[in-house]
Every structure is written in C-alpha cells, then in structure tokens.
Amino acid sequence: MKKALITGITGQDGAYLAKFLLEKGYKIYGIYRRLSTPNFWRLQYLDIFEKINLIPADLIDSASLIEAIKISEPEEVYHLAAQSFVGASFEQAIGTGEITGLGVTRVLEAIRQINPKIRFYQASTSELYGNGKTQGSFNEKDLFQPASPYAAAKLYGYWITRIYREGYGIFACNGILFNHESPLRGLEFVTRKISNSVAKISLGIEKELRLGNLEAKRDWGYAPEYVESMWLMLQQKEPDDYVIATNETHNVKEFCEKAFNIVGLDYKKYIKIDKRFLRPFDVNYLKGDYSNAEEKLGWEPKTKFNRLVEVMVKEDLNRWKRWQNGERFPWDAPNYPGESKILTRALRV
Numbered sequence: 001m002k003k004a005l006i007t008g009i010t011g012q013d014g015a016y017l018a019k020f021l022l023e024k025g026y027k028i029y030g031i032y033r034r035l036s037t038p039n040f041w042r043l044q045y046l047d048i049f050e051k052i053n054l055i056p057a058d059l060i061d062s063a064s065l066i067e068a069i070k071i072s073e074p075e076e077v078y079h080l081a082a083q084s085f086v087g088a089s090f091e092q093a094i095g096t097g098e099i100t101g102l103g104v105t106r107v108l109e110a111i112r113q114i115n116p117k118i119r120f121y122q123a124s125t126s127e128l129y130g131n132g133k134t135q136g137s138f139n140e141k142d143l144f145q146p147a148s149p150y151a152a153a154k155l156y157g158y159w160i161t162r163i164y165r166e167g168y169g170i171f172a173c174n175g176i177l178f179n180h181e182s183p184l185r186g187l188e189f190v191t192r193k194i195s196n197s198v199a200k201i202s203l204g205i206e207k208e209l210r211l212g213n214l215e216a217k218r219d220w221g222y223a224p225e226y227v228e229s230m231w232l233m234l235q236q237k238e239p240d241d242y243v244i245a246t247n248e249t250h251n252v253k254e255f256c257e258k259a260f261n262i263v264g265l266d267y268k269k270y271i272k273i274d275k276r277f278l279r280p281f282d283v284n285y286l287k288g289d290y291s292n293a294e295e296k297l298g299w300e301p302k303t304k305f306n307r308l309v310e311v312m313v314k315e316d317l318n319r320w321k322r323w324q325n326g327e328r329f330p331w332d333a334p335n336y337p338g339e340s341k342i343l344t345r346a347l348r349v
C-alpha cells in the first residue's frame with residue numbers, strides 16, 4: 001500500500017486530496033497544528049476523518065516536520081499547508097514569509113535528510129504572475145511578477161522546489177494552480193463569501209454583501225478536479241512544473257450576478273463596496289493556459305464557471321435551510337469527533 005503525507009490536510013485542497021488518494025488505495029497521513037478550537041470539519045464533511053492518520057506538526061517547527069516524515073514513511077509528500085489568504089498577507093507579511101515561504105524549505109530539507117527518494121508536490125499559484133498581462137493566458141514560461149507578500153513567499157517556494165530538484169535530484173514538482181473553489185472553500189475567499197451571503201440573503205438571514213474590488217478577473221475552477229492533477233504530476237517519469245486552470249476568466253461582478261440570479265435576485269440591490277476589502281495592491285487579470293498539463297498529464301477541467309457558481313450557491317442554500325430548521329452545522333462544530341487515528345511523537349520514544 002502506497003503512503004502519502006499531506007500538509008494542510010485540514011484545508012480545502014488537503015481534504016479533497018485525502019479523499020481522492022484514499023479512493024486510489026493510499027494510506028493517508030496528514031499534519032495538523034494545535035488550535036484552541038479543532039478544525040476538522042472538512043474531513044468530517046467528506047466522511048474521511050476516521051480513515052486518516054493525523055500527526056501534530058507546524059511549518060514553523062522543523063523538528064515536528066522531521067518527526068512527521070519519520071512516522072509516516074511516505075513515498076509522496078503533498079505540501080499544501082500555507083498562510084493562503086492574500087488579503088491577510090498584507091497584514092502579516094513576515095508570518096506569511098515564514099510559513100508560506102520558508103515552510104517549503106523546512107519540508108524539503110526534512111525529505112533530503114530522511115529519504116530523498118520521496119516525491120514532493122509544491123502548491124504553487126497563479127498569484128506568481130501578478131499583473132503581467134491584461135489579456136491572453138499565462139503558461140509555464142511566463143514571467144513571475146508577484147504583487148503581494150503571499151505571492152512573494154510563494155515565489156520563494158517555487159524556486160526552492162526547483163533548486164532541490166536540480167541540486168539534489170529530488171522528484172519535486174510545482175503545480176501552478178489558478179484559483180479553485182468549492183463548498184469547502186474558506187469563508188473569507190470571495191467566491192464562498194458570495195455564495196454564502198447569497199444563500200443567507202435569499203433566506204432573509206442577511207441584508208447586504210460588502211465587497212472590495214469587483215473588477216478583478218480570475219480563472220476559477222473546481223477544487224475536487226484540481227487535486228487529481230497534483231497526483232498525476234507525481235506519477236510521471238520526470239518531475240516538472242505545470243499550469244492547472246480552465247482558460248476562462250470572469251470578474252467578481254459576474255460571479256455576483258450569476259450567484260444572485262440563481263436565487264432570483266438582482267445583485268445590484270445587495271452589493272455595497274467596502275474599502276476594508278480593498279488590497280494595497282491587487283492582481284487584476286488571470287487566465288491560465290493548461291495545454292501543457294493536458295498534453296503531458298491528460299488532465300483537463302470539467303466544471304466551468306456557471307456550473308461552479310451553481311454548485312456553491314446550492315450547497316450554501318442547503319446548509320442555511322437546514323440551519324433554519326434547527327440543525328446546527330456539523331461543519332462549524334468545535335469538536336474532536338469520531339475515531340481518527342491521532343498519532344503523537346510518543347509513538348517513537
């Protein structure tokens with residue numbers, strides 16, 4: 001049985017990837033960090049919490065990462081953990097550099113020291129391109145021009161991955177993933193903020209939706225499909241870097257229009273522009289050319305913009321209707337549910 005270690009398993013992509021790899025027959029280990037309120041709702045939501053092995057570790061703590069690799073003895077490491085919110089990176093630029101940037105080296109160094117045959121996936125991002133274009137699509141050869149502390153940290157992560165590949169022969173790949181969304185997306189990201197608010201407004205729970213830059217364009221895909229590309233990258237003969245996207249772009253306003261339309265409302269009546277959600281520097285236009293991934297990995301996106309908005313709004317609507325019927329959110333409940341195998345260092349002493 002193949003073993004994989006996933007950092008960021010409690011996040012959107014980590015949860016979907018764990019489910020995908022379990023279905024492929026992998027034994028799954030994930031690292032989680034100690035929080036005052038546990039955050040396992042996505043793993044519960046996908047009904048996989050009891051099927052995975054959790055190891056406490058933090059990206060700022062090398063020793064805990066070394067221990068996680070020693071305990072799990074993986075063939076593949078998927079490095080998804082990060083401070084992933086661009087907005088917060090302007091407020092916590094140094095912390096973002098520590099976690100999202102240097103954290104990559106801490107994981108790679110642990111691999112190099114323990115077993116350099118482990119294959120490594122780095123969660124790189126379309127944010128690397130910044131404001132390099134106003135039309136056309138970005139591919140693997142385009143220039144990186146990061147426009148946030150988050151993107152600068154990810155640029156470091158991208159290059160350190162290539163340096164460990166070329167310098168030490170580690171099978172290390174960068175997935176340059178454009179935005180991908182789902183009902184498991186964090187509430188602060190714009191798509192889920194909109195789908196959640198549309199559901200609440202249509203049910204009379206909320207009155208308005210406050211947003212920042214409505215003109216920003218993004219290439220939005222569907223997260224469960226994107227995690228398959230991560231696995232495909234690590235199954236190739238040679239390590240490489242790949243753009244994963246839909247090659248479509250839409251602005252935030254279009255997302256709002258479509259989402260409000262689904263519940264029969266006019267978005268113009270509910271959106272308020274709020275300066276608190278404007279960034280000091282924003283990326284205005286992103287569209288990705290995934291033809292290299294299509295040719296080499298046989299990967300292509302299936303869920304496009306209209307369907308994505310529909311899936312997200314309908315799921316939030318369903319959740320809030322259940323809430324109105326007196327159900328409380330299992331996905332919000334602070335708990336250590338079920339029988340997950342939470343491993344500790346004590347196992348090794």
Ligand code: NAP
Pocket residue numbers: 007008009010011012013014032033035039057058059060079080081082083084085099123124125126176177178179180181186
């Ligand atoms: P996410 O939902 O924000 O998940 C981030 C994960 O990182 C969570 O499990 C979080 O744990 C963990 N984490 C944060 N700080 C940590 C630390 N100091 N030590 C250990 N774990 C820590 O992000 P996502 O959307 O799944 O994205 C996954 C990765 O892909 C990230 O690296 C992101 O930057 C990158 N990416 C995302 C997209 C996208 O559109 N989603 C596109 C390109 C690249 P807690 O649950 O404890 O907070």
Ligand code: F7E
Pocket residue numbers: 084085086087124125126127177178179180188189190191193210211212213214216217218252277278279282283
């Ligand atoms: O913003 C604008 C905002 O926060 C998208 C991360 O997963 O994808 C994500 O980063 C756009 C920006 O995602 C609000 O200014 C307007 O132009 O949903 P977002 P992001 O910044 O594109 C990339 C690929 C990653 O790698 C990241 O980890 O929407 N916007 N009004 C708003 N954004 C937010 N969050 N909230 C607003 O109210």
